[in-house]
Amino acid sequence: MKRLLGAVLAAAAIGALVSIMSSTSACIDFNEPDGGVRATTILAPDQTAFQTVSPVFERRCGTLDCHGQEGRPLRIYSGLGLRLPNDAGNFPGTTATTPDEITTNYRTVIGLEPEEMTRVIAGEDVPRDLLILKKPLMLEAHKGGPAFAPSGDPGETCITSWIDNALDKNACNQAVAGF
């Protein structure tokens, strides 16, 4: 009788476990109702053109005491600031920003608010809706204070033109002059 009771309890436990697992997997369904697979597409500005834009983030945002820190969001790598760990002897202040660092900066910038960036690129929102402009313009609280002038700063012009796929190289160069 005891054996029978034990077998019944074991079967019940296994049944409950199978039931829980099947209900859990039912909640994690990556298939869309129409049979397609769910995917998240992010729209982002041009990566090649970012080579001209990266110095603006490096010089105006990425000093070692601001976004050139490992523990800070929007982490920016640069030749004069934080270096991407490497075996090539690239230390702060020794060599120019490397292509790998520019690529990492690009991913940092477009990955800060991927959904908002997508809306801006799609034309639903404007560049000033992005944190990368709201913060330096002090349209939103920024611990580092204003990093761009409230209007007409070449840094904003550079970033906005990049997002609008009409890169203003002169503005980008002006934005880093003297910094």
Next chain:
Amino acid sequence: MRHAILAILALVSCSDPVRDGQISALPGENPNIPVGEYHRAGQPCVLCHGPGGPAADASFAVAGTIFADPTDAVGVDQATVAFTDTSGSSFTTTTDCVGNFFIPRPGSSVPGATWDPQFPIFVRIFKNGVSRTMQGQIGRERSCANCHNDPLPTSSQIFSSVGHIALYTDNPPPPSTTCPVPPQVGP
């Protein structure tokens, strides 16, 4: 009862655990150097000499140490440190014989002219025709040594530090012989 009140006061008192941790991680006072303008050369001054710090009454706008060369921590006496802030305001000061310089904030108990810079600020150091200009801006850090520290070669700090500030790249002048304390960091 008295102990209970003290315990409650300790719990509700304001402190910044990050700053407290940074301060406790610093090397201690050199017993050969009294607390004052010559102490703690090469350390991040404004951790203590800033709002909320243990030396907040003697707060600094900017402070640091100028060393002679990149490898040895020997201070440079009477080097000029010239700052300009983003609003165009300038301030110039000079180092003492261990290389320390400090600019009092308005309201500081430290005597002398005060400055309240608007960040970012830019800086150049010079002495006897030798000068070095910081290539980047200072975004908001008031202690030079927070970035200009000597990196530990075995840690990731090597990728985030520019080393201590050095005026000369080679042939530094001899250290001060009239300094009342040792002009170099260390025992």
